[in-house]
Amino acid sequence: MAGWDAEVAVVGLGAWGASALWQLAARGIEAVGLDRHEPGHPFGSSHGGSRMFRVTCLEHPHLVPLARRSLELWHQLEQAHGQQLFVPAGGLLIGPEDGLIAGGTLRAARVHGIEVETLTPALLRERFPRQAALPADHIGVWEPSAGILRPEESVRAAVGLARAAGARVHTGTRVDAIELVPGGALVRTAQTELRVRQVVVAAGAWLGFLVPGLPVETYRMPITWFRPRAGHEDGFGLADLPVFMREIEGGRVLWGNGAENGHDVKLGLEEHGRVPTPLDPLTDDRAVRPEDWTELGSLLPEKLPGLADVPSKVAVCMYAKTPDGQFVIGRPGGDSRLVVAGGCNAHGFKHATGIGELLADLVQHKPAAIDAGFLSPDRF
Ligand SMILES: Cc1cc2nc3c(=O)[nH]c(=O)nc-3n(C[C@H](O)[C@H](O)[C@H](O)COP(=O)(O)OP(=O)(O)OC[C@H]3O[C@@H](n4cnc5c(N)ncnc54)[C@H](O)[C@@H]3O)c2cc1C
Structure with a gap:
């Protein structure tokens, strides 16, 4: 590696980048991971206590093989980590x-x-019975193969295993620019400049700032937790209220899961057909506003009676949207120095382990285990 600091840098250690770093390090590839925050932080897309896993990917038929492969890798990740990351509750x-x-x-x-x-x-x-008002x-x-994944712990697990396999990890380190140079790339931070043969940019909602020209837009998505009202406590645990997506009037989707792991009932509302609220990822302001929960709260007496209509907790998450609702994964223009991964469109957590493997295959110029052409950054 004369003249180079590492074979590959992974910029962004959210669910996707952490998984890529784990896969790369496990294959013996000299890799460096960088993130502006600490693994499991609440400023991107990979936080909030739970994420739905399902194999029945209604978003694109080609995602089903990715979900199947991801599930195998989730099991490998939790086995290596020694703690449960996937709760197969259906x-x-x-x-x-x-x-x-x-x-x-x-x-x-x-x-x-x-x-x-x-x-x-x-x-x-x-x-x-808690879903009876239909x-x-x-x-x-x-x-039955669906369930919930633990986002923060999964990210920390993948970064920890990557470190154990030899990856260097720099957290609290913002990458300011990536410059493609003959034979490799320069990854610039305030502290240093890394010279690497390849760079994987898995910067989530920030992807467009590091790799301009990709049609990725960033939106706010609040997550809310609600408690049962006094006298209605039964039947709101995960076993009775498993993770769900429920179509309601006006093209909206109510989603969530029952109380578990110390969290109250988790709920969200997706407004298909309505323009979501943009969020500037360059600010770390995640302040909660009443409109993050008032509409959802007002639906609860009818849709999930027994829950309070004011949340016990609210968090702001963000996601990156592409024009066709699919991820952006691949080498822009076929460039052998650069791999990008972003545009999660709010359905990418379940695939994180499979995407990590796909990114490692791209770095190694290996044929992908799944047909990933529909995710190409050059499709736009
Ligand atoms: C509310 C909500 C609910 C969701 N529910 C589900 C679900 O039920 N099931 C599902 O499958 N998916 C779901 N998703 C989508 C899923 O969470 C995302 O697809 C996934 O978390 C994306 O991970 P990521 O690694 O791409 O992004 P992120 O987790 O945001 O990671 C990007 C990382 O890049 C770092 N970074 C950015 N810029 C820089 C820089 N310049 N220098 C250094 N580091 C940088 C950030 O700090 C961050 O850690 C949901 C999303 C949201 C918002």
């Missing part, structure tokens, strides 16, 4: 049979032969 997708959520899940299950159970409205009410034509699709 998941529930609710809505009209021909709709976005239940319909999309059924389509993905049919095409890919994924085991799911269709619950008639009566069966859904019987099995999951229109007559809404069904449930139960995916």
